[in-house]
Amino acid sequence: MSLSESDPTGLHRVLDAAVVLPQAAARLDTRRDLWPDEVRIRVERLNLDAASYRQLERKHAGDGERVRAEVLEIVTTRGKMQNPETGSGGMLVGTVEEVGSKSPLGLAVGDHVATLVSLTLTPLVIEDGLARWDGRSEQVPCDGYAVLFGRSIAAVIPDDLPTELSLSVMDVCGAPALTARVVGEYDGPTVAVIGGGGKSGSLSLAAAREAGARHLIGVVPHEHEAEALRAAGLADEVVVADARNPVELRDAVAKAGGPADVTVVCVDVPGCEGGAILCTADRGTVVFFSMATSFAAAALGAEGLAADVTMIVGNGYVPGHAAYAMELLRSNHGVRTLFESRLH
């Protein structure tokens, strides 16, 4: 490919010798000029991925100056914010500064947006040395610019909601959209959401209801979370169980009206694959949104249990996912209450 042509995946900005996608690249080209299908964003804030920020904080024993210095060095060296230890990035908030003539993203100059693709594949230049950041929080005030590709995703931040609240919803917006799609493939199914009290879990419960679930089971790890979820009214039954204990989870879901036709896993702890499989009915579907999911544990677990279940890798992208999640937040009082209680 000639350098004058762009690729919707951003391949034309990879500076590595080997052919790799931007996410896998060591270094990206951060030139300011746009290829025709690109968009440039004036950045106002970076939200570092929680795992990445915690690693940096630990490494530098909470010394904010050194955390800031390392973030600056990573971005300068790599042309993107990707923590070399955790491999993760985060997202950013900013304003559209320029739109290439062939951009398919539907954005206009001046739009206030959040990027829904990871910082790990987004060309980024920091221009203020992060002078307004003390290095002590994953919220990073920042002046600089970032580039979106033809296949990137950004969502306009609504005017009618607090920005914090919108970002908190957008962060997990893939889960409710995919849950709705899967639930819609069944006829009045029973749906269990493991981790139903969390951000992606509560949105998934609301989405499952909208998509036609007949019986909704929310599983949470502690009684106080159960109370909050019961008060929110998102599930027909709320049960307390340790999702890492397969038999406890199976029995809890069975008692609450299971097995489930669709099981949605939203808890970020390892070892939940067996339980999720066991609480799912024959010909049911398990959707794994947890990044702690082990592919081998899921594949071998289902085989070892002779479980005829479809297991889906929770893809964070479904067209229209951000708008759909915002709609759920606006229309569902229970969801909104749970999200707002988390921000205070």
Added chain:
Amino acid sequence: MSLSESDPTGLHRVLDAAVVLPQAAARLDTRRDLWPDEVRIRVERLNLDAASYRQLERKHAGDGERVRAEVLEIVTTRGKMQNPETGSGGMLVGTVEEVGSKSPLGLAVGDHVATLVSLTLTPLVIEDGLARWDGRSEQVPCDGYAVLFGRSIAAVIPDDLPTELSLSVMDVCGAPALTARVVGEYDGPTVAVIGGGGKSGSLSLAAAREAGARHLIGVVPHEHEAEALRAAGLADEVVVADARNPVELRDAVAKAGGPADVTVVCVDVPGCEGGAILCTADRGTVVFFSMATSFAAAALGAEGLAADVTMIVGNGYVPGHAAYAMELLRSNHGVRTLFESRLH
């Protein structure tokens, strides 16, 4: 649960203090007497998982005596054959010795069977000290017994085919059954099988054809494998591409008639997630059968590419999978030729 009751998952034979499934257990109860839903097999051969055998061979520098001693020690200590390093097991061949009064497996005393659940969760007692095994091959002649649970799976070995050939098919029989199911959900789809020349790949191509694929693309890593696959006549187009290079794979599949509505990944090397996603059409499905698949690479990769694809964890169990794979072998000359060439 009282010990006198059995659980279809085999939980009643777990000797660990914590509640874990048999696969995760340190030690299983190998008592000879059966619970009512169990089946006992007289073992004639263990097939150790290749990764497990290679690890033992390396550790003991090819000394067969020491490899044998360690396998005996593992089985005696754990009550099952699960390599503590690799975590993997294998399968076994034997004859049904006793069937519990409530066994749902449909087996009869005297049936010659292969277990299709892993040795990692199968209670096993070796009674001949592995005297007929020199420790220099993953095929282990063995006298002893093993126990199957209510939810285990075993397949009767056909009389009309060489046992080696049958076992070689059963080893990968989940792939064609699940491929057929997914392909059947589309109307005359284009299907790409990455690693189409291998065991699971060639069976998946044959299954996709039977299930109504309109255009079949086989992707292989080398020209000599391409020739064998072309000669077998299982695909409409056979292309050579490195599946770890996402752009090369995307472009190769596009040129061969892609993108694919269904992409089946059958190559056991890491790093194929991005390419598989990129060669799949919008609203298409990727089925990952490779144990080298990374859950995070698949989830973040699809999100980073804004790819609206369904990604399925290749569950090795689909009801009737062994019989279906054997039928494909019997009826499809190309599949049989590829399998037989591998045994010689």
